[in-house]
Structure formats: C-alpha cells, structure tokens
Amino acid sequence: MVIDGKSIAKEIRHEITTEISRMKDEIGVIPGLAVILVGDRKDSATYVRNKKKACESVGVKSYEVCLPEDSTEEEVLKFISGFNDDPEVHGILVQLPLPSHMNEQNILNAVSIEKDVDGFHPLNIGRLAMRGREPLFVPCTPKGCIELLHRCDIDIKGKQAVVIGRSNIVGMPAALLLLREDATVSIVHSRTKNPEEITSQADIIISAVGQPNMVRGSWIKPGAVIIDVGINPVEDATSPRGYRLVGDVCYEEACKIASAVTPVPGGVGPMTIAMLLSNTLSSAKRMHNFQ
C-alpha cells in the first residue's frame, strides 16, 4: 500500500477549516500564525510561502517577517518578543535552519511555550520525554508520521519500531512519540554498527537522515511499514528544476517488500504543514478556552 500523505493532509486541512469557521462563528476568534524567515535559502523561502498559502486555505491569519541573512540575533529576538505579546498571534515559528552566526537555542528558547507551534521549545521537548507530562505542542513532522499511521489503521502498540536519525526536529521526537504509543523503540544513527541488522527486525521504520536511497530492500523486514521523512534533491537533467526529490528509502525496492510505504514527494512532507495548522488551531482553542 502506498500511504498517500498528500490526500490525508488534504482531509486534515478540510477538518481544520470546519473547526476554524465554527470558532469564528461562535466566539469571533481567528487563529493567527507568525512565521519568521531569516536569510535567503530558496528551500526555506518555498516552505514559508507554502505555509502562508496553507494558512489562507484554512482561514488562519498569517503574519510573516523576512529578515536578511546578516540580521542579528537581537533583531530576531525583538520580533519574537513582539509576537509573544500579541494576543492575535496564537502560534510562532522560526523557519530552520537559521544562518550559522545565530544561536538556534537562544532563539527557540525565546518563543513562548504557549505559542510554540513547532514544538521545539526545550520545555515542550522535555515534557514529551517524560511519562505523565504532556507537551503543549509536538513537532510537526514526527506528529505527522504518527498521524499517518493512525489514519491508515496501522497498529503501533507492542510493535518493534526503528527510527533512523536522531535530529532534534525529527528523529528524537519521533522516537519519543513511538514510545508514547507503546512501541519498542530503537534509534539507528551515524555511529550504529550494521544498521541493517537492526532495521531488518523492525515492524515500523521511520527514516529521517537525509541520505538519498540509503535504506535498501535488504534493510526491510517483509510486511514492515516504512515512513520516509527524507526529502533529498538529486540531479535530474530531465526535470524542469534540474533535480528531483527522493527519500532516504529506495522506494522501488521498499514497495516490493514492505506492506506500506510513504512516497517522496507526497508522503510525510504535506503532513508537516497540516500538523502546523492543527497545532495553531489547538493553540487558539486553548488560549480562548474553546472546545
């Protein structure tokens, strides 16, 4: 089975649109999302543009700040502080990666935990890692991976899950979320010896390493479920962009052996933005005590 993230994300956006219009009708509140982009990376600019479009499509009001590459940390912090104090803004995100002269931690720490719709604030991540403590927000990409499994009726409880990669944005929170869903979780990373021995035991693999086609068919147990987070450009002279996107997983090989696979593009990527909208709506609901 191909897990069609694009159509699942569309379904979620439709549900969010309905909820937003109910909130507007009943209490007159419109969720607001502030996005801060620093620098001139083309990919980041595209993601921010897509976030803005997605906000418009569901009825979230978006506020955008684009700062030049040579901006100072203080300038970014000033905008964050303004959005923290703005009652019409329910979610704040700083597009990553930031220029290398900036301290990412200082900037992410400055976002109010109540508006941290990216779920990257250390308090939200810390709560995610603790039993019995609930984060206010969960990072969008890993949340999207779990949502795909739920919406495809794929059981997680008691399953052997392997996460490939240990980044703060995806690998670590994905492992924590799988643990919260009662999976038995292993993390494979750049220092793991013989990763394929571990992945080939897995019922569920979430791969987030950014290495094109690294996970081969031989790494996969027959019938396993593969969630491919990698979005890797590879040269392709036949494509109008001069490149095409491939995942971390060799898709053709995975399709032959796995029971379900997410494609790239059209798998996890669209879920990231759907989860951002969902977190923004939850934030507005929480702030206005709206059920």
Ligand SMILES: Nc1nc2c(c(=O)[nH]1)N[C@@H](CN(C=O)c1ccc(C(=O)N[C@@H](CCC(=O)O)C(=O)O)cc1)CN2
């Ligand atoms: N502050 C954040 N920064 C970054 C995040 C994040 O969640 N928060 N994640 C990524 C980038 N990202 C969103 O910001 C993102 C990446 C990819 C997609 C997506 O829909 N991809 C499409 C393909 C798009 C294309 O053709 O170029 C797909 O996979 O189908 C959405 C969002 C890093 N930074």
